Amino acid sequence: MQHIKKEIASKIAEKLNKNVNEILDNIEVPKDSSMGDFAYPCFKLSKELRMAPIKIAEDMKSEIDFGDNISKVDVVSGYLNFFVNNEKVINNIMTDVILNKEKYLKSNEGKGKNICIDYSSPNIAKPFHIGHLRSTVIGNALYKIYKNIGYNVIGINHLGDFGTQFGLVIEGYKRWGKEYNLEENPIKCLVDIYVRTSELAKEDESVKDKARENFKKLEEGEKEVITLWNKFRELSLEEYKRIYKILDVEFDSYNGEAFYNDKMSEVVNILRDKNLLVESQGAMVVPIKGYDIPCMILKSNGSTTYTTRDLAAALYRKREYNFAKSIYVTSYEQSLHFSQMFEVAKNIIGEEYAENMVHVPFGMVLGKGGKKISTRGGANLTLEEILNEAIDKAKSILEEKGNAKDNIQELARQIGVGAIIFNDLKNNRIKDEIFNLDDMLKFDGETGPYVQYMYVRTNSILKKANFNIEEMKVEDIDFSLLKEKEEIDIIKAISRVKEVIKSAADQYEPSIITRYVIDIASLFSTYYNAHHIIAQDKKLMNARLSLVYSVGLIIKECLGMLGISCPDKM
């Protein structure tokens, strides 16, 4: 379909003696398909040519030969509406899909280029709660989307495994470690210890001093402290990995903040050598044009900040990965931090790299009253509890329906987790979300299970009809038999898939794919209810089955890009 749009644009451009891309930008798709497949509004030309838009459209209609890809051109109130030659287009699209299968969705736009994506990044010794889900799920989707268009992607879990809070935890563990069974429930114990120690520190100044001392020892690499820290880190990570496994998310690197401990002095030196560091209230900062507040590099006690660590990470990623893009997926709370950090980074990794660092912000998960959810207090569910809730619900529905008996646990995981991920990726990422378990666990309407259900149906029809795409020869399938409105709608939707993926990548917006896959699924459902696929006529049946196969393929691949797996029955 895209090439037809270009064809139209170039013919109009030729006639008007204008730039093709300018015309191409103006060509749109009418909301109502009965008005055509493409439309060119002539209003802008009206002033230029000093002619009524309708007259311009009529002239173009009669004077330009749009070729045989266009079957009809209409003039409707200043619009030039184009109807494509369905039979020809449909044959081209279907042949393309059936020949290429998975490759139909892929491109090599990013061939030979590296992209770093920094996502999830929980803080060690703190619970993995609902707020971490979005970064994990959006980052993971971007990872797969960019992979699909040919980039080499590096998924980085920039663990929050460093900072003064570890001084406190270590101090508390030294005092009461024996009271806790760390192995059994590490994060809960560590949080308890942290809370208990910080409360003691409020009353007893010496505890604070001890904590600072511990952190200093950690920075310097003292053995006893390092051993404890390592233990905390490993046990926490184990717990996070359990959740990542449920979500089916993987990372290429777990290099967290601690990894850059010995790499920050270089950053400080570069800034100092360039005379950018300024002393301010005892701290060392870099003033930035256009910002009220300078960017702090060293605190007044000489220790580094998280910005310093992010700068060290940027330098490392430039050297290690030579990134074409470096993406940070965090909530919009950190917008200021990243824009400052990117500014300073220009001086460290060079403008050409700094320009390719992007912050991908997303809205927050808020509590009932629309207020921020605090990590304190056990009233909030952990992510693992929510995921298990979804899995349990899926399981009981599966049992009730009785369609799938073997492997029910894995099917329930795919469906339950699919519902949660799909729900999180459905809306524009910038929107805040008020935490609502019932919404997350919805399985009807525009949800993950709905789309999965449509895939399962395609699968089950193909199985029933004993249809194997590998055994088919494209030449033997007569796509011209696909002329029902519902069939044409589906095929045209399928032909959009590459543009959809491209704009999701360009805008760092997985929801574009989520909404598209709802579209496809719902078009298929309408078709399925209106027409019989397993028909008497073998030729018609084969044409329809290849369409059903194509729908299944698109759904499965798109869900895959969102990090959602497709069960083959449910």
Next chain:
RNA sequence: GUAGCUGUAGCUCAACUGGAUAGAGUACUUGGCUACGAACCAAGAGGUUGCAGGUUCAAGUCCUGUCAGCUACACCA
């Protein structure tokens, strides 16, 4: 206080980046399982796009102002 984001149907959200009659899901009402799976489909009802101006042939979309909510504003990360 300054800056950023958000505001569209009862609720949750779309709207191809300025285009034609603002669309879905959900909830509600009604109809459809003896041909491929009802986690489904079809139909109905539901709107002053927060408010007020402005630009334009054309504004949910751009500009100005204003109201409401959220977030950030250096020694937490």
